[in-house]
Amino acid sequence: MLRQLFNFKGGVKPQTNKAPSVQAPIGQAPLPSRLYVPLHQSIGGSPNPLVQPGEQVLKGQLIGSADGWLSAAVHAPTSGTVLAIEDHVAAHPSGLPTLSVVIEPDGRDQWAARRPLDHRTLAPERVRELLRDAGVVGLGGAVFPSHAKLTAAKTVAVEQLVINGAECEPFMTCDDLLMRERAEESVRGIAIFRDLLAARRVLIGIEDNKPEAVAAMQAAVLQLGEDYEVVAVPTRYPAGGAKQLIRVLTGKEVPASKRSTELGVQCFNVATVYTAYRALAHGEPVISRIVTLTGNVEQPRNWEVRLGTPLRDLVALGRPKADTSNYLMGGPMMGFAIPDLAAPVVKATNCVIAGSPSLFPASPPEMPCIRCGACAEACPHELQPFELYWFARARNFGKTQEYHIFDCIECGCCSYVCPSHIPLVQYFRFAKSEIWSREREKQAADAAKARFELRNARAEREQTEKAERLARAATARTAERKALPVKADAAASQPAASVEAAVTTSPVDAEAVKKASIVAAIERARAQREAVQPRNTEQLSAGQKKEIAAIDARRAALADPAKPADATSERTGG
Amino acid sequence: MDFSTPPYVLGETSVRRVMLQVLLGLLPGIAAYVWLVGASIVLQLAMATLAALTGEALMLWLRGRPLRLFLSDGSAIVTAWLIALTFPPLAPWWLIVVGTLCAIVVAKHLYGGLGQNPFNPAMIAFAVCIVSFPALMSQWPVLGLKLSLDEQFKLIAGLAPRIDVMSGATPLDALKTALKLGEGSVDVPTLLATQDVFGNFAGRGWEWVSSGYLLGGLWLWQRKIISWHAPLGFLGGLSLLAAALWMWSPQQFASPLFHLFSGGSLLGAFFIVTDPVSGCTTTRGKLIFGFSVGVLAYTIRVFGGYPDGVAFAVLLLNLCVPLIDMYTQPPIFGMKNEP
Numbered sequence: 001m002l003r004q005l006f007n008f009k010g011g012v013k014p015q016t017n018k019a020p021s022v023q024a025p026i027g028q029a030p031l032p033s034r035l036y037v038p039l040h041q042s043i044g045g046s047p048n049p050l051v052q053p054g055e056q057v058l059k060g061q062l063i064g065s066a067d068g069w070l071s072a073a074v075h076a077p078t079s080g081t082v083l084a085i086e087d088h089v090a091a092h093p094s095g096l097p098t099l100s101v102v103i104e105p106d107g108r109d110q111w112a113a114r115r116p117l118d119h120r121t122l123a124p125e126r127v128r129e130l131l132r133d134a135g136v137v138g139l140g141g142a143v144f145p146s147h148a149k150l151t152a153a154k155t156v157a158v159e160q161l162v163i164n165g166a167e168c169e170p171f172m173t174c175d176d177l178l179m180r181e182r183a184e185e186s187v188r189g190i191a192i193f194r195d196l197l198a199a200r201r202v203l204i205g206i207e208d209n210k211p212e213a214v215a216a217m218q219a220a221v222l223q224l225g226e227d228y229e230v231v232a233v234p235t236r237y238p239a240g241g242a243k244q245l246i247r248v249l250t251g252k253e254v255p256a257s258k259r260s261t262e263l264g265v266q267c268f269n270v271a272t273v274y275t276a277y278r279a280l281a282h283g284e285p286v287i288s289r290i291v292t293l294t295g296n297v298e299q300p301r302n303w304e305v306r307l308g309t310p311l312r313d314l315v316a317l318g319r320p321k322a323d324t325s326n327y328l329m330g331g332p333m334m335g336f337a338i339p340d341l342a343a344p345v346v347k348a349t350n351c352v353i354a355g356s357p358s359l360f361p362a363s364p365p366e367m368p369c370i371r372c373g374a375c376a377e378a379c380p381h382e383l384q385p386f387e388l389y390w391f392a393r394a395r396n397f398g399k400t401q402e403y404h405i406f407d408c409i410e411c412g413c414c415s416y417v418c419p420s421h422i423p424l425v426q427y428f429r430f431a432k433s434e435i436w437s438r439e440r441e442k443q444a445a446d447a448a449k450a451r452f453e454l455r456n457a458r459a460e461r462e463q464t465e466k467a468e469r470l471a472r473a474a475t476a477r478t479a480e481r482k483a484l485p486v487k488a489d490a491a492a493s494q495p496a497a498s499v500e501a502a503v504t505t506s507p508v509d510a511e512a513v514k515k516a517s518i519v520a521a522i523e524r525a526r527a528q529r530e531a532v533q534p535r536n537t538e539q540l541s542a543g544q545k546k547e548i549a550a551i552d553a554r555r556a557a558l559a560d561p562a563k564p565a566d567a568t569s570e571r572t573g574g
Numbered sequence: 575m576d577f578s579t580p581p582y583v584l585g586e587t588s589v590r591r592v593m594l595q596v597l598l599g600l601l602p603g604i605a606a607y608v609w610l611v612g613a614s615i616v617l618q619l620a621m622a623t624l625a626a627l628t629g630e631a632l633m634l635w636l637r638g639r640p641l642r643l644f645l646s647d648g649s650a651i652v653t654a655w656l657i658a659l660t661f662p663p664l665a666p667w668w669l670i671v672v673g674t675l676c677a678i679v680v681a682k683h684l685y686g687g688l689g690q691n692p693f694n695p696a697m698i699a700f701a702v703c704i705v706s707f708p709a710l711m712s713q714w715p716v717l718g719l720k721l722s723l724d725e726q727f728k729l730i731a732g733l734a735p736r737i738d739v740m741s742g743a744t745p746l747d748a749l750k751t752a753l754k755l756g757e758g759s760v761d762v763p764t765l766l767a768t769q770d771v772f773g774n775f776a777g778r779g780w781e782w783v784s785s786g787y788l789l790g791g792l793w794l795w796q797r798k799i800i801s802w803h804a805p806l807g808f809l810g811g812l813s814l815l816a817a818a819l820w821m822w823s824p825q826q827f828a829s830p831l832f833h834l835f836s837g838g839s840l841l842g843a844f845f846i847v848t849d850p851v852s853g854c855t856t857t858r859g860k861l862i863f864g865f866s867v868g869v870l871a872y873t874i875r876v877f878g879g880y881p882d883g884v885a886f887a888v889l890l891l892n893l894c895v896p897l898i899d900m901y902t903q904p905p906i907f908g909m910k911n912e913p
């Protein structure tokens with residue numbers, strides 16, 4: 001199968017270290033004595049717990065329902081008793097606790113009712129709902145709810161569906177083993193995604209250091225009579241980044257500001273596709289995942305692990321060597337140090353690496369940047385990392401945005417090649433979080449300002465209304481007086497005087513009220529105009545306007561987590 | 575183990591490694607130079623290195639920086655060697671010491687040390703010394719001068735009279751002087767053919783020194799220590815201008831080949847305009863930077879008052895680096911079709 005491949009710029013070739021963990025087939029990790037299932041396991045809304053402490057649950061039973069569209073459900077990984085719903089340490093660099101359902105397995109591992117379905121008989125909307133309720137999320141590591149990526153852009157047809165089996169992170173082999181052992185089901189799952197997106201072509205990208213996986217997938221495609229292309233792509237980190245793989249296979253470059261569907265392409269991790277197939281064709285929600293356990297352990301291997309299994313139980317399966325000093329979750333390029341082994345395996349846990357001082361030597365002391373440009377050469381997004389670094393250090397965050405800091409996918413290539421050993425990614429994360437928190441502050445301030453203005457407007461409106469009421473009353477009285485002159489004349493002098501007084505004052509009042517209401521109306525109009533066109537942007541150059549528009553777009557993208565996350569989802573895993 | 579931030583694996587690279595390779599890249603040129611003028615050049619290299627490390631240590635200590643870390647990064651030695659290779663080989667010892675200290679203390683550390691200097695320190699040293707000591711800086715040994723090591727040492731140490739042996743000139747100088755004296759009655763081809771100082775296609779002997787630099791430079795490029803943009807820009811700018819004038823009047827102007835292999839052309843192309851700290855960082859910027867240095871160097875060397883123009887051209891362009899970089903930012907991934 002000859003197909004023109006495209007090249008992405010930059011990238012690095014770290015030692016892959018994949019061989020140790022592919023020697024044994026995928027093992028079934030035993031059930032631990034307790035499962036801690038976090039309710040929030042996707043980018044998006046946090047599901048609400050549906051069970052009570054003391055309740056019996058069955059394997060696959062819904063325990064947390066999707067909260068809103070951009071969320072994914074969570075299920076009981078086995079049958080047993082709910083002991084508690086409480087905060088438990090999360091598998092996150094911060095180690096902060098997250099609301100988790102604690103389940104004591106009963107050992108029977110008894111399934112709840114499963115309903116196998118054929119996606120072709122269902123409305124697309126229904127399929128998306130089913131995927132959401134089965135908890136299908138991007139298993140490459142980004143855990144973006146998959147159903148939310150399964151809608152084509154309004155105006156652009158999906159030309160290519162890219163299935164990401166590249167798995168470029170060193171050490172990681174979970175997708176490799178999945179493709180070797182479960183190629184058929186993975187390939188079957190692709191049809192669901194293809195049909196929902198009405199994709200014209202399907203390209204399965206696998207790094208060429210996994211010939212067994214390539215062969216297995218090719219055989220499965222052939223056997224199922226599909227017209228998918230299995231493409232071996234050159235091994236170079238981060239070829240498994242969604243954007244890099246899309247580039248290599250289709251030549252399209254998806255900028256940070258766009259969704260890939262806007263360019264007629266979408267990308268899913270192969271493990272995601274597999275779980276989608278299990279969810280529909282077998283009615284099995286996502287309750288386990290394949291995790292590579294490797295590094296400084298006696299027995300490196302891939303395990304199918306129930307979600308919620310404490311990492312301590314998982315790690316014990318590999319028998320860590322004595323000098324193991326720390327554990328990484330994810331690969332060494334983009335992963336993080338696990339702060340606490342009590343944290344559970346979650347949908348994002350693709351790989352756990354036991355580290356030792358010899359495996360991951362201390363990084364040499366940081367030297368000043370010598371502007372050698374090696375980082376720019378290695379950056380797959382063609383950024384100028386050293387410029388970003390200078391600006392981030394100087395806390396000149398506006399400049400970092402000008403130099404496209406939000407296009408940085410934190411792949412770590414720049415840090416990898418830097419002769420001065422500058423932890424560049426750390427600086428970029430710092431800059432990004434600073435910008436985010438400033439945006440949040442600004443949004444809060446904007447909201448407060450809006451509230452304040454609303455209150456002012458209301459007070460003003462009430463005042464005007466009151467004045468108008470007064471004016472109406474006065475006119476009414478004048479009219480009344482005019483209508484009844486005789487009566488008034490005939491009336492006793494005392495009340496007439498009072499009426500006279502009222503009449504003489506009323507027109508003046510009415511005049512003032514009229515003026516006031518006109519002034520108020522003008523004020524309102526001005527305020528409206530200003531709201532439409534902020535004053536400080538009136539006299540800007542075209543360039544500045546464009547810049548502001550770009551910043552606004554970025555801000556909008558930040559406000560809408562679907563967008564950037566969509567674009568970067570499943571970046572690692574694969 | 576630093577587990578604060580990924581990546582947890584790093585490539586096999588360091589500033590020291592980079593600098594070491596630059597030094598290795600200089601070796602072929604140095605070897606040819608030794609063959610041409612004698613072991614004095616080794617002495618100059620050693621003195622410059624010593625002066626550079628001393629100056630560096632002093633400044634690091636004054637600035638409270640870790641001594642071991644920075645002294646071993648090799649950057650001061652690169653500067654020192656470039657100075658030793660651009661100064662006259664038999665210059666008195668103090669000249670090279672003054673030049674080196676000037677480069678390390680002023681051009682490097684007073685601007686903030688490694689990575690912060692806007693000007694190429696070696697070129698600062700050259701410029702300062704040629705302005706302050708023009709006579710000493712233009713005393714090149716007569717070609718074919720065979721001095722014993724002892725005599726060379728005495729000259730450098732200032733223990734022997736300099737005048738008689740030092741009347742030589744660089745080929746570039748010789749050409750310029752001859753043309754000036756001849757007032758139009760001599761022409762370049764005749765000069766090159768008759769004068770002893772000229773060899774096959776450039777200065778006799780110097781051709782081989784330059785070829786050595788070319789060799790080392792290509793090796794550095796192949797090792798990806800330097801990119802081809804700045805050198806090619808430089809050599810392109812120099813030879814384009816040289817070719818244009820040469821074609822217009824071959825009687826008055828030497829060929830581009832002569833210029834490429836004379837003076838500091840090839841040393842400059844591969845070891846000076848490629849200095850990352852004081853040069854441009856974008857690919858287009860490097861081309862522009864190199865090209866402009868080439869054009870300027872030619873102009874100064876042929877029409878100006880100094881025998882070679884590389885140093886001044888580099889320093890002038892160092893000033894323009896921020897501007898060039900700013901206007902040559904490449905489009906990023908996914909934005910290449912944007913206006």
Ligand code: SF4
Binds near residue numbers: 369371389414418
């Ligand atoms: S690789 Fe490191 S030293 Fe080189 S330019 Fe980038 S940040 Fe600076």
Ligand code: SF4
Binds near residue numbers: 375380385407412424
């Ligand atoms: S971490 Fe960011 S800046 Fe560094 S190479 Fe990756 S994308 Fe480029």
